[in-house]
Amino acid sequence: xxxxxxxxxxxxxxxxxxxxxxxxxxxxxxxxxxxxxxxxxxxxxxxxxxxxxxxxxxxxxxxxxxxxxxxxxxxxxxxxxxxxxxxxxxxxxxxxxxxxxxxxxxxxxxxxxxxxxxxxxxxxxxxxxxxxxxxxxxxxxxxxxxxxxxxxxxxxxxxxxxxxxxxxxxxxxxxxxxxxxxxxxxxxxxxxxxxxxxxxxxxxxxxxxxxxxxxxxxxxxxxxxxxxxxxxxxxxxxxxxxxxxxxx
Amino acid sequence: xxxxxxxxxxxxxxxxxxxxxxxxxxxxxxxxxxxxxxxxxxxxxxxxxxxxxxxxxxxxxxxxxxxxxxxxxxxxxxxxxxxxxxxxxxxxxxxxxxxxxxxxxxxxxxxxxxxxxxxxxxxxxxxxxxxxxxxxxxxxxxxxxxxxxxxxxxxxxxxxxxxxxxxxxxxxxxxxxxxxxxxxxxxxxxxxxxxxxxxxxxxxxxxxxxxxxxxxxxxxxxxxxxxxxxxxxxxxxxxxxxxxxxxxxxxxxxxxxxxxxxxxxxxxxxxx
Numbered sequence: 001x002x003x004x005x006x007x008x009x010x011x012x013x014x015x016x017x018x019x020x021x022x023x024x025x026x027x028x029x030x031x032x033x034x035x036x037x038x039x040x041x042x043x044x045x046x047x048x049x050x051x052x053x054x055x056x057x058x059x060x061x062x063x064x065x066x067x068x069x070x071x072x073x074x075x076x077x078x079x080x081x082x083x084x085x086x087x088x089x090x091x092x093x094x095x096x097x098x099x100x101x102x103x104x105x106x107x108x109x110x111x112x113x114x115x116x117x118x119x120x121x122x123x124x125x126x127x128x129x130x131x132x133x134x135x136x137x138x139x140x141x142x143x144x145x146x147x148x149x150x151x152x153x154x155x156x157x158x159x160x161x162x163x164x165x166x167x168x169x170x171x172x173x174x175x176x177x178x179x180x181x182x183x184x185x186x187x188x189x190x191x192x193x194x195x196x197x198x199x200x201x202x203x204x205x206x207x208x209x210x211x212x213x214x215x216x217x218x219x220x221x222x223x224x225x226x227x228x229x230x231x232x233x234x235x236x237x238x239x240x241x242x243x244x245x246x247x248x
Numbered sequence: 249x250x251x252x253x254x255x256x257x258x259x260x261x262x263x264x265x266x267x268x269x270x271x272x273x274x275x276x277x278x279x280x281x282x283x284x285x286x287x288x289x290x291x292x293x294x295x296x297x298x299x300x301x302x303x304x305x306x307x308x309x310x311x312x313x314x315x316x317x318x319x320x321x322x323x324x325x326x327x328x329x330x331x332x333x334x335x336x337x338x339x340x341x342x343x344x345x346x347x348x349x350x351x352x353x354x355x356x357x358x359x360x361x362x363x364x365x366x367x368x369x370x371x372x373x374x375x376x377x378x379x380x381x382x383x384x385x386x387x388x389x390x391x392x393x394x395x396x397x398x399x400x401x402x403x404x405x406x407x408x409x410x411x412x413x414x415x416x417x418x419x420x421x422x423x424x425x426x427x428x429x430x431x432x433x434x435x436x437x438x439x440x441x442x443x444x445x446x447x448x449x450x451x452x453x454x455x456x457x458x459x460x461x462x463x464x465x466x467x468x469x470x471x472x473x474x475x476x477x478x479x480x481x482x483x484x485x486x487x488x489x490x491x492x493x494x495x496x497x498x499x500x501x502x503x504x505x506x507x508x509x510x511x512x513x514x515x516x517x518x519x520x
Binding site for chain 1: 449
């Protein structure tokens with residue numbers, strides 16, 4: 001590998017990497033409206049706004065010129081760190097560079113497989129699928145999975161609800177941007193609201209889950225009241241505390 | 249066209265090779281032309297269980313690499329007509345198996361045989377994936393034990409995703425559950441998972457239940473597949489399993505604990 005390189009002489013090396021990144025999908029170019037909504041979100045989920053790097057996606061905006069500098073200032077004021085801009089016209093690209101931000105080309109529209117036949121999600125697909133949507137955006141793209149989710153498999157609906165018509169076995173993982181419904185025994189890990197939706201819940205007919213998580217707040221099997229095991233339950237988030245109650 | 253059945257489990261030591269040998273023997277005894285292939289390159293065992301270790305000249309890797317023909321490598325079973333063994337190589341490693349090579353061997357065998365039994369190595373690596381890739385059916389061998397059940401679950405996931413049938417979106421691999429080393433007494437006392445728990449977790453069709461039996465160890469060491477020992481419970485259970493594989497409806501046996509009566513305790517009517 002780098003045997004011939006004088007170690008003292010190398011100051012750095014370039015490495016490819018895929019980091020989790022929050023994309024802030026702008027549907028309005030008005031900095032004031034963004035400010036108002038960010039303030040609301042900040043009070044709901046203060047933990048999320050800790051100098052979180054975000055990519056500003058302007059693909060849904062149809063405006064050649066943007067008050068990019070003001071939008072960035074609003075974000076920074078709410079402890080979000082814009083690091084790059086995605087999409088937009090050539091002037092947008094130029095002003096992003098002028099502001100010291102990176103620029104990404106618009107995302108290729110990807111056909112979504114609502115009911116994927118191949119159930120095992122490979123690591124590559126997973127990295128692709130779990131590109132986070134901005135918190136609080138109404139989930140679309142729910143997914144129904146028929147059959148048993150087996151150990152080692154991961155089934156996700158990153159931008160909607162996930163419905164599993166079968167069991168989720170130990171050693172497997174089900175994830176959703178919205179709610180997770182399991183119409184069988186839940187023995188694996190279930191994560192709802194993976195992009196921070198605190199209203200999301202987990203619903204199952206037989207609770208034996210290894211891990212339950214809503215918007216990053218989790219409980220391990222050990223933390224779950226043994227009386228609830230095997231019961232039909234719903235899992236919700238109340239004041240940063242996961243609560244498990246009977247389903248009906 | 250032959251039916252290709254992989255005997256697999258994920259976990260090691262649960263009885264894959266014993267089961268592959270017993271099932272292949274059972275199918276041949278019922279008049280089906282059968283070949284059983286050892287995919288466990290580097291840890292060859294099937295030849296011992298089949299009692300043909302002294303007759304191995306060429307092996308699967310030789311065939312794949314073109315160093316020997318199929319007919320040179322296959323060993324004809326001494327006890328049953330219609331039964332052949334294709335041993336694994338003990339000196340190579342699993343990288344010696346190529347996907348194209350395995351496909352060609354299976355295609356060639358398919359023309360002559362009714363059943364091809366693939367004895368998978370443990371694990372989920374290349375050897376195991378190649379053994380299952382071309383399968384039409386799978387016998388998933390599971391012990392009544394949590395780790396074995398979880399590994400079987402993992403294998404079932406791979407069967408539904410990483411096989412030729414899955415990739416070509418044909419009918420999925422037909423999955424069968426074979427529970428081995430079942431000890432009804434210990435299940436009663438809660439030392440082992442019971443049959444219903446295993447079936448519920450894995451939710452696939454049960455093809456057979458083999459009780460823990462001294463006959464299995466004896467058969468392995470003598471190199472006689474346990475199917476030949478029809479006096480033993482395990483031998484009978486494998487015969488039942490083969491009948492079910494052939495589509496017959498056979499009631500389940502050996503799954504209930506029978507308390508020993510006084511007489512059998514005195515005269516030592518052990519489970520033989």
